[in-house]
Amino acid sequence: MIDKDLIHIGVPMFLDFISEVELLLTGALDRCGYKVEEGVNNLGLDLCPHADLASSVAFRLAPVLKKSPVAIAKEIHQAISPEYKYVERVELAGPYLNFYMSRLFLNAVLARALADNAWTGRMTEKVIVEHTSANPDGPLHVGHIRNSVIGDTLVRILRRAGCTVDAEYYVNDMGRQEAMVVVGCDHFQLDGSKADHAIARVYIAANKEMETNPGIRAEADQVILRYEAGDPEITAKIQSAVKYAIGGIEETLHRMNIRHDSYHWESEFVRNGSVAEVVGLLEKTGLTEWEDGAYQLDLNNYGFEKKMVLKRTNGTSLYITRDLAYHRWKSANSDRSVDILGADHKLVSGQLRTALRLLDVREPEVVIFEFVSLPTGSMSTRKGKFISADELIDEVEKQAFEEVKTRRPEESEDFLREVARQVAQGAVRYDVVKVSADKATTFDWKQALDFEKLSAPFIQYSHARACSIIRKGDQTHQTPEQEIQEFQADLLTGENEVALIKKIAEFDLIIDRAARELKPHHLATYARELAECFNHFYRFSPVLDAAPELRDARMALARAARNALRTTLETLGISALETM
C-alpha cells in the first residue's frame, strides 16, 4: 500500500530528495566541524550513473584539511544522521558519497504522479515573455520559428513552474519594413494567396523595384513621416496591412500550437507619449546630444563604441527608442520579463539593457538564439530567399500522413489526417527545441522529416503505447480509482521499473532548471529519456499478462508514466496522442 499521507504533504519529488540529502550532508559536516565555502553547489552534488545523487564534497575539503579525500569522505559518512525518509542509504565509494532513494520516496513519487495536476511548481512570479515579434512583412520562415518555438516552450515551462505568464507579440508597425509593405501595396496587387505570403510578394517586389527606382525609398520615408504624425490615410493603410499580415502569421503559429496572450504595437508607445517620456528621462542622464542633426545617446563609457540614435534628423523615432518605452512598460507590469531574440540583436539588446539601467528600469532576461541558415546560405525575407514555416509544416504533414497510413491502413481518412497533423506539429516543434539556442544550425529536410528516436513521434508513440495498455487494462478490470487505492507499489522492483519511477521523479528538477536558466532544450532531452525509460519498461515488464497483484502495480506505473509523458509533451506544446 502506498502512504496516502504523502499525497497530502505534497511535492515529494526530486527537489525534495535533494533537500534531504543537503540536510544530511550539512548536518554531518557540522558534526565533523568542517565548513565548506558558500557558493553554488558547494556540496558537490551531482546526478551520476553510480548513484541517485552523488557528492564530491570531500575533494573540496581536502586541500583545506590537508587530509585525503577518501579519509574525509569516510568521516563524513560516519557522521551522517541515520534519520532519513527519502534517502534509503548512503554509500561510501572512495572519495565519493553516494545517496540512494528509499522505497518510501519511490512510492511517494508514484502516488504523486497518479494524482491529478501532479506537477505545478512553486514559483509565483508574474512573467512577460515576448517572442516571435516578426515584422509583418511576410510569412514566418524556418528561422523565425526557432524564436516562436523557444518562446512558446518557455512560456509553457514557466507556467508549469507556477508562474503567471503573459506571452506577448511586439508588432513593428512603425518601421521601414512596414512602410515598404505599404509602398508595395500601392504599386502592386495583393494576390489571393495566404495573407502573409501575399504581403511578402508585394514587399519583395517593392524592394526589387527600389533597385532601379530611387523614388521608392522617398515614398517609404514619406509613409514613415506621415504615420508618425498620425496621418489618417496612412494610418488606415498601415493598420490594414499589418493586421492582414499578422492574421496569416497567427494562422501559422496556430498550426504549431502557439498562441500569444497579447499584442503590443510599437505605435502605441509613440501615441501615448511614453516614447517622448523615455527620451526626456534619458536627457537627464546628461549623456544625450545632438549630432549630425540626430538625437543620440553616448554609451561609450559602457562599452559601446557607436552612439545610440534616439531620433532621426527628420524627428521620427527609431525602433530602439520605441523598444525602450515598451520595455519600461513590461518591467512595470511584471516581476520578470524575457525576450527571445535572434543573434543579430545581440548588440542592440546590450545597448537597450544599458539604457534601461540608466533609467533605473529592471532589465529583461534575454534569450539569444543563433541563426538558422539554408544549405545555400542565410535567409532573407526581403530577397524572398527563405523556406516558409507553412511549407515546412505542409511537407512534414505529408510525410507523417504516409507513415500513419502504412501503420494504420484500416483507419479512416479523418483519423489519418488528424494524427498526421498532430505528429507533424510535434515533429516540427521538437526538431527546433531539442537543439541548444546558442548553436547555429543549417536547415535539413532529411532531419526534419525523420520520425525516429530523437523526435517528437518517438515520445508521442511511447505515450500512445501507455494509453493502449491502460485502455486494455480498464476494459477487463476495475475502475482507475480502485486500482490506485489497491496496488502494491513495493512489487515494482525490476530494474526498468525503478529506473522509470526515478525518471518520473526528475520532472520537477528539469522544470525548475529550465525555468530558471531559460533553457527549453533541457526538457526536450528529458522527454526523450523519459520515453526511453518507458519503452524499456514496456519491453521488459509485461503488464496485462502479469500475475494479478503485479499486474495492478504495473498498471499503476503505466498510468503514472502516461501522466508524466502527457505532462512533458504538453509542456513542450506537443499533442499527447492516445493512439497513433
Add this chain to the structure above:
RNA sequence: GGGCGCGUGGCCUAGUCCGGAUAAGGCGGCAGCCUCCUAAGCUGUAGAUCGGGGGUUCGAAUCCCCCCGCGCCCGCCA
C-alpha cells in the same frame, strides 16, 4: 579590424553555466528481435587525440591565455 557566440566518432547533437568516478544519444554501417500490451519500438556491435597549443588543479570536454576555423553584429534598418 573590433565585439559576441560556436567547434564533441563519417553526419547531427547532449554534457560546458557550477571542474570529479568508463565522454552520453540519434542518423548512417554491421548483426539480431514481431504465434508476445502498437516494430514510429527493443538488443548487440564497430566508430572520439572533446578544433590546436599552453596554463591552473589531486583531477579539465568543462576554468584562464594564445592560435585556427565557422556564424552573427559593428545602419539616422529592425
